[in-house]
Amino acid sequence: MSFISIQFILFVPIVFLLYWFAAGSNVKLQNIVLLFASYVFYAWWDYKFLFLLFFVSFCNYLIGIRIGSNKRKKNIWLVLGLCINITTLVFFKYYNFFIESFNDLISLTGYSVPVKTLNIILPLGISFYTFIGISYIADIYKGKMRAEKNIINVLLTLSFFPIILAGPIQRPFNLLPQIKKLRIFHYSRAVDGMRQILWGFFAKIVIADNLGITVDKIFSGYHDYSGSMLFLGAVFFTIQIYADFSGYSNIAIGTAKLFDIELMRNFAYPYFSRNISDFWKRWHISLTTWFRDYVFLPVSFFLSRKIRKEKIIFIKTNLLIYILGSAVTWFLTGLWHGANYTFIVWGMFHGCFLVFYQWQRKPRKRLLKKINIKYNNILLKSVDTGLTLIVVTLTWIFFRAESLHKAIRYIDGIFSISLFSIPEIFPTKILLLVFIFTLTEWLQRDKQHALQFDKVALPKVVRWAVYYGIIILLIKFCGNQQEFIYLQF
Amino acid sequence: MKQFVSKFILFVFLFLLYMGGNYIVNLHYINSNIPEEKLNDYNTLIMGDSHPQMALNPSLFDSAYNMCQDAEPYFVTYWKLKKLLTQYKTIDTVLLGFSFHNISAFNDKKLNDRIWSTEMFKRIYPIEELKTLKNIKIDWLEYYTIMIKKMCLYPVKNHTYYIGEYKKSQMNNVSDYDISIKRHYYYNDRNVGISAVAIDFLKSIIALCKKNHIMIGLVTTPLHEEYIKRIPANFKREFLQLKHELKNNDLLVLDYSSIALDDSVYLNSDHLNESGAKKFTKIVIDSLQHHL
Numbered sequence: 059m060s061f062i063s064i065q066f067i068l069f070v071p072i073v074f075l076l077y078w079f080a081a082g083s084n085v086k087l088q089n090i091v092l093l094f095a096s097y098v099f100y101a102w103w104d105y106k107f108l109f110l111l112f113f114v115s116f117c118n119y120l121i122g123i124r125i126g127s128n129k130r131k132k133n134i135w136l137v138l139g140l141c142i143n144i145t146t147l148v149f150f151k152y153y154n155f156f157i158e159s160f161n162d163l164i165s166l167t168g169y170s171v172p173v174k175t176l177n178i179i180l181p182l183g184i185s186f187y188t189f190i191g192i193s194y195i196a197d198i199y200k201g202k203m204r205a206e207k208n209i210i211n212v213l214l215t216l217s218f219f220p221i222i223l224a225g226p227i228q229r230p231f232n233l234l235p236q237i238k239k240l241r242i243f244h245y246s247r248a249v250d251g252m253r254q255i256l257w258g259f260f261a262k263i264v265i266a267d268n269l270g271i272t273v274d275k276i277f278s279g280y281h282d283y284s285g286s287m288l289f290l291g292a293v294f295f296t297i298q299i300y301a302d303f304s305g306y307s308n309i310a311i312g313t314a315k316l317f318d319i320e321l322m323r324n325f326a327y328p329y330f331s332r333n334i335s336d337f338w339k340r341w342h343i344s345l346t347t348w349f350r351d352y353v354f355l356p357v358s359f360f361l362s363r364k365i366r367k368e369k370i371i372f373i374k375t376n377l378l379i380y381i382l383g384s385a386v387t388w389f390l391t392g393l394w395h396g397a398n399y400t401f402i403v404w405g406m407f408h409g410c411f412l413v414f415y416q417w418q419r420k421p422r423k424r425l426l427k428k429i430n431i432k433y434n435n436i437l438l439k440s441v442d443t444g445l446t447l448i449v450v451t452l453t454w455i456f457f458r459a460e461s462l463h464k465a466i467r468y469i470d471g472i473f474s475i476s477l478f479s480i481p482e483i484f485p486t487k488i489l490l491l492v493f494i495f496t497l498t499e500w501l502q503r504d505k506q507h508a509l510q511f512d513k514v515a516l517p518k519v520v521r522w523a524v525y526y527g528i529i530i531l532l533i534k535f536c537g538n539q540q541e542f543i544y545l546q547f
Numbered sequence: 548m549k550q551f552v553s554k555f556i557l558f559v560f561l562f563l564l565y566m567g568g569n570y571i572v573n574l575h576y577i578n579s580n581i582p583e584e585k586l587n588d589y590n591t592l593i594m595g596d597s598h599p600q601m602a603l604n605p606s607l608f609d610s611a612y613n614m615c616q617d618a619e620p621y622f623v624t625y626w627k628l629k630k631l632l633t634q635y636k637t638i639d640t641v642l643l644g645f646s647f648h649n650i651s652a653f654n655d656k657k658l659n660d661r662i663w664s665t666e667m668f669k670r671i672y673p674i675e676e677l678k679t680l681k682n683i684k685i686d687w688l689e690y691y692t693i694m695i696k697k698m699c700l701y702p703v704k705n706h707t708y709y710i711g712e713y714k715k716s717q718m719n720n721v722s723d724y725d726i727s728i729k730r731h732y733y734y735n736d737r738n739v740g741i742s743a744v745a746i747d748f749l750k751s752i753i754a755l756c757k758k759n760h761i762m763i764g765l766v767t768t769p770l771h772e773e774y775i776k777r778i779p780a781n782f783k784r785e786f787l788q789l790k791h792e793l794k795n796n797d798l799l800v801l802d803y804s805s806i807a808l809d810d811s812v813y814l815n816s817d818h819l820n821e822s823g824a825k826k827f828t829k830i831v832i833d834s835l836q837h838h839l
């Protein structure tokens with residue numbers, strides 16, 4: 059079931075009423091209602107993959123118990139758990155990609171190996187629930203949390219319907235304790251959830267889907283457009299992907315709030331970041347922190363134990379460890395997004411920019427001090443933010459393009475003399491809405507989401523008028539629905 | 548909890564009230580407004596889909612208005628005419644496009660196929676009689692979405708999206724016959740068959756004109772020979788049969804589908820361009836004068 063469907067709009071109130079009225083005072087019943095709803099929600103897409111979801115969840119449940127109870131063999135159980143999660147993910151998501159890459163590599167030597175690709179359908183949400191599964195067993199292994207004995211709770215942690223399809227990737231040590239205790243209805247939290255859902259719908263339906271039409275047109279016919287139009291296309295995609303994914307996350311987090319469950323924040327106005335490091339602290343936070351905790355830190359820790367020297371080939375060990383850790387992390391981050399070289403290149407670019415940022419941080423600080431420019435200088439802030447946004451925008455081209463070749467041709471098209479011409483398409487109405495969207499986010503940037511109003515500052519009549527205005531825009535613009543971009547991951 | 552549910556209900560209720568108010572206002576506009584006042588000046592209406600839309604230039608007639616819209620099926624033309632005849636008493640002649648593809652069952656898919664249905668519903672919501680279409684699949688969800696968008700969000704004075712106009716083009720490329728044939732007569736690579744609904748509505752249009760003492764002429768616009776060659780046999784057979792039946796009922800049928808015209812007057816294999824329309828309109832006017 060898609061978030062942007064009539065089914066979902068009917069589904070949530072039904073689950074809400076069942077949850078609070080039929081199961082309101084019993085935590086077990088609350089969880090059964092949520093688990094049942096989550097499985098119905100998932101089966102709505104394709105019931106055949108429900109078994110896979112159950113299988114992965116059940117394996118994680120059993121392995122979690124084994125790791126928790128068997129201290130001596132916990133390494134073996136952890137490896138087994140990782141194998142189950144990773145093999146499931148790799149088989150469904152990357153099997154064909156690896157086979158094709160292997161065949162291409164062999165063909166370079168002049169030989170051919172008859173390894174055939176398979177007709178595999180990617181189960182929705184697999185990248186998300188396997189990652190939650192890995193978190194679960196890894197955290198038990200590290201002693202961050204105890205293994206959960208109640209199977210319903212574990213099944214629900216891995217399949218909670220607002221997050222099952224595209225996250226935010228929850229940490230079981232954050233979600234499980236909430237699932238284990240009785241949830242009590244909080245008026246203010248539920249209202250805040252409704253507002254967050256509304257803003258999510260606005261971002262998705264009004265902004266992302268309308269920009270998506272122009273973006274599709276530009277990216278599919280990039281050879282026919284001027285440099286300025288291609289640049290505008292890249293800017294539009296930058297806004298589209300943010301509105302799309304932050305919209306999804308807001309709907310997910312808002313929906314969870316209706317059930318008194320607080321999910322991890324996924325976006326913190328990333329395009330207002332001053333540097334690339336800051337950007338990654340604000341963009342897809344749940345994934346970034348996941349890779350930080352389960353890939354970057356373990357790899358860096360491992361390397362720091364292996365490398366004893368202070369410098370290797372004139373490079374400080376700390377920086378070298380950072381470079382290697384980043385390379386592994388960003389390669390995997392790129393690959394996580396999809397079985398295509400475009401994602402890997404996109405990830406590696408970000409890794410390189412992060413390394414560059416770390417490398418220039420201190421010299422830059424010294425330089426600024428020398429020329430007497432304060433770090434908080436408004437002009438410097440604007441230049442930093444602008445440059446970061448340009449870097450992010452250009453790297454999105456790799457993310458959006460169908461192949462590396464097309465991405466390079468697209469960028470080549472931007473940096474031509476026609477970059478300074480007037481763009482062929484200029485959707486004024488949509489741009490006006492984008493401006494309102496951006497302005498609202500800017501004004502509310504210190505809040506969790508853009509519709510988090512201060513009751514005192516804004517009277518009820520104004521607030522309700524804003525809600526009605528958004529709903530009218532939603533109805534007006536609905537009908538051009540495109541699937542959420544992150545559902546394909 | 549009670550506070551939340553009651554406030555939510557109040558919020559929804561107020562919004563429904565707002566939408567209901569807009570619906571009533573817009574309904575009033577639809578029922579009371581004359582859609583296009585300029586139509587009062589005309590006594591000939593050119594109706595149908597993109598074929599007559601591009602082939603008949605109304606400025607060459609004494610007093611004609613081309614209100615065709617592309618991809619318009621006969622049931623829409625019927626609803627349009629029904630609505631217009633209640634408001635305009637000056638109309639004495641209707642020229643209706645009549646070609647092979649008009650009786651194709653691909654027209655029946657226009658209220659269900661996503662590519663067409665949104666556009667169709669946007670045009671027909673003030674005049675539709677969808678419930679009378681028993682044998683046609685309708686995307687009701689899409690219909691109500693359009694209906695709510697057009698009627699319930701804010702007051703709009705003009706709801707005449709069903710009135711089209713003459714369209715001209717200077718382009719010339721007749722090599723698209725395979726694409727056009729596929730679109731008109733095939734669906735998922737299978738011959739789509741004859742539409743009984745289209746034929747019924749064609750007859751209804753004729754009956755409606757007769758009832759209102761309006762002269763109706765059926766005009767088959769020129770088609771490129773490569774297009775004609777590729778029309779499936781069942782459509783050719785049914786079209787000829789229907790043409791004879793209508794002629795036998797003393798109806799004016801002007802079939803110029805096979806008229807010899809230079810390739811340069813075609814916009815594509817089944818539409819005329821501007822110079823083609825100029826030539827063809829004169830032929831039709833002469834023919835009308837001859838028959839009347």
